[in-house]
Amino acid sequence: MIKIILTTLFGVLLLVITGIIFYWRDIKHDPSRQDFLIFFGLIPLSITFLILMPMLIKKFYERHQEKKKQKNAEAEQASETQIAAEKQESDQIDWVQLQVFSVTSLSGIAENEAHIELLQNPISPQLDQQLFNHFNLPTTSFRIAEIDNAVNNDAELAIFSPRRKRIVALIQQQLEQNIDVLSQIAAHLKNSALFYDVKLAHEYRMHPAWMNPNSEHQDEEIEQKVVESVPRLNRLNIHIILAENLLHFWDEDSPSAMVNEFLTGLGIIPQHLDTQYHYWGKSAYKDWIQLLKQIQYLDSEVSFFIVVDSEIDSETIADVAWGFEKYIPSEYASTCCITSTNVELQNLVAIKNIRIALNADQAVKTLKGLSLEKAPQFTQDEPFVLILDDPTEAKLAKKLKLNFAESMIEEQHYLYSVSCLGQTQTLSKIFGFMLGLHFKDELYGYVYSAEHQQTQVIVGTEFA
Incomplete structure (x- = not known):
């Protein structure tokens, strides 16, 4: 230039x-x-x-x-x-690993593992003579009849609305179903305090549940029972999951007092209890998975989840049924006791293990990650895949086919959890998730929602 x-x-x-x-x-x-x-x-x-x-x-x-x-x-x-x-x-799968120590489920059609058997056949609601729709006519529903007596005869529930009565009764029923596991957790919390925390140890010595009125040397007896070291356990977290439309109407004080009274009666001191309420709506399943992801990092705590909803209430139906040609209300409750895989509970053995694969857009990737792509159960016709979506949803079949492509999972392996829940669907996916914990021990259960296509859940007694 x-x-x-x-x-x-x-x-x-x-x-x-x-x-x-x-x-x-x-x-x-x-x-x-x-x-x-x-x-x-x-x-x-x-x-x-x-x-x-x-x-x-x-x-x-x-x-x-x-x-x-x-x-x-x-x-x-x-x-x-x-x-x-x-x-x-x-492309890298984010794994959430948890262990389950108890699970109970109750709906209008069955209890616990009986759901798995009944979901394989067509399910119809029953005519409910005590429940009226917005035309003031008896309607069909999935009512849990076994709590009717508690709702009608419990004087403490008399001041509540019908919907709240039934939800509180369901919470109480589920707590009673888990009394054995909760009692063992109470004993572990006590032993942990006696071994690790002098201040809380004194609280447990004074707790009525652990005092022997016939003994003159109560403190010495309690201390002698905890000679060897125990796995540390700092807290029992109670998570009560309710529908979002209860947020502005739900008084937390009375149910919390009932839950705390029940657990205190088992011997747990208030310092070891934390009760949390969650009011979830359309994003309930996403919120549920995020909560479980947090739980896996709690190495000295145990979490007890109660998911419950009921629309067996004429006033509630009048509010929510507009726009539906036929609205079928239901009620259901489910619980599970979950911890991190690093937590060891005294005198309790995990009944199931959960593996949640995040960022996994196909089942085959999840199965390969767990070395389950050729599990023997795939060649059989017994259902083990719990689909959380409505089977009448448009394009659902196409989405399921895409997700399970290249795997040995086929349509005969599907079960649809919403079949027993009518139109009470706000928390249905979480209830369905817990139903997935009821599969036979010899089967790996698979839980999936096409709405959350990158979240794959596998449940089993053990993983390699």
Whole structure:
């Protein structure tokens, strides 16, 4: 570039000087100093600039375009690198590992593992003479008849609305169903306090549930029972999961007092109890998975979940049934006791283990990650896949086929948990998740919702 400019400048300078000198000689001009500056300096430079201007503009444009292309190329490369990193990250399955020590389920059709058998056949609601729809006519429902006596005869429930009565009765019924497991947890919390915490140990010595009125040396007896070290256990977390539409109507004080009274009666001190309420709506299943993800990091705590809902209430039906040609209300409750895989509970053995695969968009990836892609149960017809979605949903079959493609799981392995829940669907996916814990011990249960296609859940007694 510099060579071209200098060559052009010297050429123009030579021509201009030659021409001017001959011209001045012909006219006998005596040039001044200013004439030399103008004719031998400014004019050659101006002519050179005019000659080179198109080339300079072209070079500037090409340089600008080259820089622009280079910048775009660098941006594209950075974008591709980021996309590749994100893809690699998204392809990597995020595992949630948990263990289950108890599970109970109750609905209008069955209790516990009986659900699995009944879900294999068509299920119909029953005519409910005590329940009326928005036309003031008896309607069909999935009522849990066994809590009717508790609802009608319990004086403490008399002040509550019908829906709240039934929900509280279901919570109480589920607590009683788990009394054995909760009693063992109470004993473990006591032993842990006696071994690790002097202050809380005194609280347990004074607790009526652990005092022997016939003994004169109560403290010594309790301490002698805890000679060897015990796995540390700091807290029992009670999670009560309710439908979002109860948020502004639910008084937490009375149910919490009932739960705390029940657990205190088993020998647990208030310092070891934490009761939390969750009011979930459309994103209930996503919130549930996120909560379980948090639980896996609690290494010295045990979590007891109660999911419960009831719409066996004429006023509730009047509020929610508009827009439905036929609204079938139901009620259901389910519990499970879950801990991190690092937690060991005294005198309790995990009955199930849960593996939740996040960022897994196909079942085959999850199965391969657990070395289960060729499990013997796949060649049999017995159902073991619990689908949490409505089977009448458009394109559901296509979504399921896509998810289970390349695996040995086929349609005959599907069960649909919503079949027994009518239109009371707010917490149905969480209830269905817990139903998946009731599969036979010799089977690996699979829980899946097409609405949450990158979340795959497998339940089994043990994993490699």
